[in-house]
Amino acid sequence: MVEWTDFERATIQDIFSKMDYEVVGPAALSRCLIVYPWTQRYFGNFGNLYNAAAIMGNPMVAKHGTTILNSLERGVKKMDNIKETYAELSKLHSEKLRVDPDNFKLLSDCLTIVVAAQLGKAFTGEVQAAFQKFMAVVVSSLGRQYY
């Protein structure tokens, strides 16, 4: 069981409650597809991912980015049982989508950068530590059902 301090709980709730998923989700996913282009392998049916402008304007990328953030919210709402929360999604990513779990960390890093850009000075070291801890737990849960 993951132990969360009061500060960590409050920080995660605060960050996500103030977040516009329809902005942050697309920004994080498109950034991931641009900064780590090999991640595009999983989005063959998304149409034009030919360059950064195409990726950032791609409506399927935007929609999926929002989907991802909505899914992260489930972990935010159930911080005391993130493992169980993502068990189904873990199976889906492993068996159906066949995503290399290393990619989860890449997307997580891009999301961290997007949140840092949004919060500016408010993204202190302590806030970053809490955010990255939350994302690490989510990433670990998503990789858990792989075999």
Added chain:
Amino acid sequence: MSLTDKDKAAVRAMWGKISKSADAIGADALGRMLVVYPQTKTYFSHWSDLSPNSAPVKNHGKNVMSGVALAVSKIDDLTSGLMALSEQHAFQLRVDPANFKILSHCILVVIASMFPKDFTPEAHVSMDKFFCGLSLALAEKYR
């Protein structure tokens, strides 16, 4: 994943925008690294104060960023440009190279937080590649 001309131009452009704040970036990145990745504190047990914005952290942040400045100036040949620093890290400091990735990430986070409009995805990919190249050059003399 070597640096294209486009990458080098992007890195130089980004450096042009951020270099005035290099000391602040270095201090913030190092300070938060010690908080977010506590295992990195093991390299600084000789410091009196490991808290963000302490004198040793600020001072060392400056050192790190002058290394980055050097790398930007030697971007066409990072390996030979950073040879002396690589020897220092390999034979004296003996920092596990895994930590280069950690500090690079913290520097990028700070740049994103201080220059959100400039740190576009295109700038990000070039800077990320640059720090990968820098880290590789720094690890060159390790074995």
